[in-house]
Amino acid sequence: MLRISKLTDYSIVILVFMAKDGNSLTSRQISEGSNIPLSTVSKVLKSLTRKDILCSTRGATGGYTLAKIPKKTSVAEIVAAMEGPLAITECSDTEHATCSEEHTCPLKSHWNHINLAVKSALRSVTLQDLLSPIPSYTVNAVTSPYTNIS
């Protein structure tokens, strides 16, 4: 339902935890601090490291640190790191045989536009923003008029 995966959700929680701590942390420490199983934490940390959101130090006294200051890491980057390049539709990243149909191809540019809008929405929120517990914007009032459409 156009929903991020649980691992992506975990990655946000983990990154917020790490940003608040500030120090280099082992996967075990992060697991205990965030109440997420060690194996799962490990998986998430490795994905984030591969995408240069985290830095890792191997060997004894090793661990993970943020690769950049929280303000420089956007939610879009985190989602992309965990779920691959942001592509709302299938034809955005893979070639499809039926895409050569006359009626579907004109839609592609529109999907790209929608895709871009979603991407910029995710890019507008940084890890730094997620550190402050209470945001300034109010959401509930804006969401309600869209629930019932006649």
Place this chain on the structure above:
Amino acid sequence: MLRISKLTDYSIVILVFMAKDGNSLTSRQISEGSNIPLSTVSKVLKSLTRKDILCSTRGATGGYTLAKIPKKTSVAEIVAAMEGPLAITECSDTEHATCSEEHTCPLKSHWNHINLAVKSALRSVTLQDLLSPIPSYTVNAVTSPYTNIS
């Protein structure tokens, strides 16, 4: 990967086809016109009818018509009709036991904000917009600088 389902994709194709035709169409006509299997078309049409995006007439000489003019139907409505209420995160629509943790709850309001941004992005494009094959906006130039993040 934050991707719409194939059925949602089909629903867009079907609605564009119907909007271009303008007349009342049977599911068989739509199936043949859009190259989507009849059973699948039927499933999509029923979902769209339940959400008041289409009107249906039963019995012989029955069929489907758009419930509103194309300008009044947004992509957000279509996605919501096919995939349920737009909720990027799990905690947005279901209660979760672990959500009572101190570190995860502050994130909820941020997800709501992101959710709203995505929703308004999808709401900004109407079925009417999808009818013109070549849109006015250019997307490729904007997308490229985001592919590699160091």
Place this chain on the structure above:
DNA sequence: TCAAATGGTACCATTATGGTACGGATTGGC
């Protein structure tokens, strides 16, 4: 009465996801 159409539901194959485990590679301390 019959044929054509929508409505509802149930089913299964395929795919994606979530979660875990295991062995290998690296590094600091004794």
Place this chain on the structure above:
DNA sequence: GCCAATCCGTACCATAATGGTACCATTTGA
């Protein structure tokens, strides 16, 4: 030099979601 602690890569399986199809009931016009 050895050992323990840690990250790294990958493979595995259970579960859930999705895609696609089929079937029968209901409705309605000729």
